[in-house]
Amino acid sequence: MRNAEENNNYRIEVPSAFNTVFSHFYFAENKSGYPVTKTLLPGFQTILVFNFGANSSFRSYQNNLLKVEKCMVLGPIKQAFEYTLEPKSEILVANFKEDAFYRFFGNVLLTHSLPIHPDALIPDNCFSVLWEELKKLSDTKERVAYILEFCKPYLREQNAISTLLAEFKEEALNPIKAIASKINQTERNVQLNQKKFFGYTIKEISRYERFFKAVGLIQKSAVTSAKIDWIFIVDQCGYYDQSQLIHDFKYYMNISPTKFLQFQNDICSSKAY
Numbered sequence: 120m121r122n123a124e125e126n127n128n129y130r131i132e133v134p135s136a137f138n139t140v141f142s143h144f145y146f147a148e149n150k151s152g153y154p155v156t157k158t159l160l161p162g163f164q165t166i167l168v169f170n171f172g173a174n175s176s177f178r179s180y181q182n183n184l185l186k187v188e189k190c191m192v193l194g195p196i197k198q199a200f201e202y203t204l205e206p207k208s209e210i211l212v213a214n215f216k217e218d219a220f221y222r223f224f225g226n227v228l229l230t231h232s233l234p235i236h237p238d239a240l241i242p243d244n245c246f247s248v249l250w251e252e253l254k255k256l257s258d259t260k261e262r263v264a265y266i267l268e269f270c271k272p273y274l275r276e277q278n279a280i281s282t283l284l285a286e287f288k289e290e291a292l293n294p295i296k297a298i299a300s301k302i303n304q305t306e307r308n309v310q311l312n313q314k315k316f317f318g319y320t321i322k323e324i325s326r327y328e329r330f331f332k333a334v335g336l337i338q339k340s341a342v343t344s345a346k347i348d349w350i351f352i353v354d355q356c357g358y359y360d361q362s363q364l365i366h367d368f369k370y371y372m373n374i375s376p377t378k379f380l381q382f383q384n385d386i387c388s389s390k391a392y
Contacts, residue, residue, distance in 0.1 A: 131263055139277065139285070140219040140270070146259045148172075148209035156203045158382070160334065161371050163319055163327055165194030165220040166212050167237060169253060169262075173208035177201070189250045192237050194220070195318045197327070199372040211253075211262055218281040218316040222274050280309060281316040295321055330367045332356050334379070341380055349376070 128147035133140070142164065149155045168175075170187040177185045177193065178201045185191070187210070194215075204210065215223070224237075237246040249269055253262045277285070280298065287294040295313070299306045314320055333356040340347050349361050358364045368376050 131260065133263075133267065137267055138216075140216060140222070140274065141267075142214045142216050144263050144266075145212040145214065146209070147204060147212075149204035149206055152206050154203050154205050156201055158199055158201050158372070159196065160331075161196045161198050161327065162214070163195050163197060163324055165192065165215045165318065166196065167192050167215070169211045169213075169250060171209045171211070171254060173205040175205065175208050175210050176203045178203070190237055190246050192224075197319070197323070198370070211259065213266060217285045218277065219274075220318065221281075221316045222277060223270060224273075278312070278316060280304075280312045284309075284313055284317070293321075326367070327371070329356050329358070330371055333358070333364060333367070337376060337380065347376075347380070 127150065128145070131144040131146060133143060168187055168191045170189060170191075175187050177187065179198070202210075249266070253265060256262050256265060280302070283298045283301070284294060287298065289297065295306050295309050299309045302309075310320065317324075333352055336352050336355060337347060340352070349364070352358075353361055353364055356364070358367075365375055368374060368379060372379065374382070
């Protein structure tokens, strides 16, 4: 209980009016006297991080270190990274859904140069002003409500192709081919729009979703049984063999599946299994 009180963290759902913009907000604080480090799973989302109190930091598995003083944009998150909360620090993270970063900031291709301060993407230093206003609020839900109200004037309407891509649910079909046929456009044009609006390709997100499904099954199996049935995981997730599964764990998290099991209590996800 003492550890839970000192290291408070939780998800905050958003109102239905913002369901196409944010998946959720995430709050974490460190009330202890020592740094707390967690690993964030890749989620292919772009995140906006607000830091209050002592500085927090992020470290990629390539060992690149980034300190967040006030606010920062990161993403799309395609590989795991560590984040550290120093004593007396707290963060509030907005998780953009699918094409929402493009709708908010304009050109998602700017994310190739991220991390970046959001004021570099929108003029008038409005995020520095926003941070100052959020700092005055002590209640996390009030901060979230303030951010949601702040973002309304900046949000563009969702592009028609982007809407089709976001709402496509037929797993047996190739979304690029299906949508291209439906709107009578070339597959290449739909592919370019996917990359432009979302910041990643269908091939990238398909590989990630297979990995994410495996992570969920592994975690569920760890709770219900003493031994993981790796052949079952491989089969259910569509991997060719166990070595391909291991390769994906190395690619996304730089650890093996067995190491993941050992340290899963220190691993967080921006998505729900």
